[in-house]
Amino acid sequence: MFAKLMKWEFRQTARVMLPLLGAALLLCGGGLASRGVLYVLPLGPQWLETLSALLYALMTFVLFAGVFVAYFYAVIRFYRMLGNEGYLMLTLPVTPAQHIGAKLITGCVWVAAAMLFSLLLPGTSFSTVITSSDEQVAAALSEFWPGMPLYLSFGLFLLAMLFLSMMWMYFICALGAQWPQQRFGATVVCYLVTSFLVQIVFVMAVGVFTYIAAYSPLGASLYNSFMANPTGTLTVWMLCASAAVAALTAALFFIVRWMISKRLNLA
Secondary structure, three states, X not given: OHHHHHHHHHHHHHXXXXXXXXXXXXXXXXXXXXHHHHHHOOOOOHHHHHHHHHHHHHHXXXXXXXXXXXXXXXXXXXXXXXXXXXXXXXXXXXXXXXXXXXXXXXXXXXXXXXXXXXXXXXXXXXXXXXXXXXXXXXXXXXXXXXXXXXXXXXXXXXXXXXXXXXXXXXXXXXXXXXXXXXHHHXXXXXXXHXXXXXXXXXXXXXXXXXXXXXXXXXXXXXXXXXXXXXXHHHHHHHHHHHHHHHHHHHHHHHHHHHHHHHHOOOO
């Protein structure tokens, strides 16, 4: 049943995301076509160069919009499930954990896809490396390859942070749903209060880390290991940070599941 739920979630979200990504692809095609004409006719009309720049600017805007729409649409779909849609969705033979997991995975996949799409489309910074000459690609890879473990660990950390960010928004929606008569207002208040508390905790954590780094033997040991092997040390730090973020995401997942199973009131 979970596979069917995932398929349904992807089908519903694709109705919003595919037109956005398709629009970006069309704008990219128009920009490439206009540049091709300018390449063949270097002294072509000025309006064609302006049109090319405008199409690429619109493409960039649509790609950024796609990332934000993918993220907030996933949050909105979860928010709706805790309201009137819950009368139908939560009566299906699917557990709350499967509902949360399906929406979480679908939303994160679309956000990641929109980000990769924005990197790989012609005209973006990363695509220029792909379309460069063999010598330029080889030179770029020779600089990139030694740091590959660090780049992969950093990518894993970003992916973990994406899941945590979306899971945090689900937690706020579930917390606001504890007041069903004023659910929207309660959700906004919960977001503001929890964001303020998170900022306080973050500042305290930075202070503790700064103290350890400056005055404790552990800080000196970490500094020495970093100076001896910067790439390896940063890779280990990124992996540890990813594990901590994954653990926090799992904790929020179980809290939200409990809130939906035991505390949700759709009245």
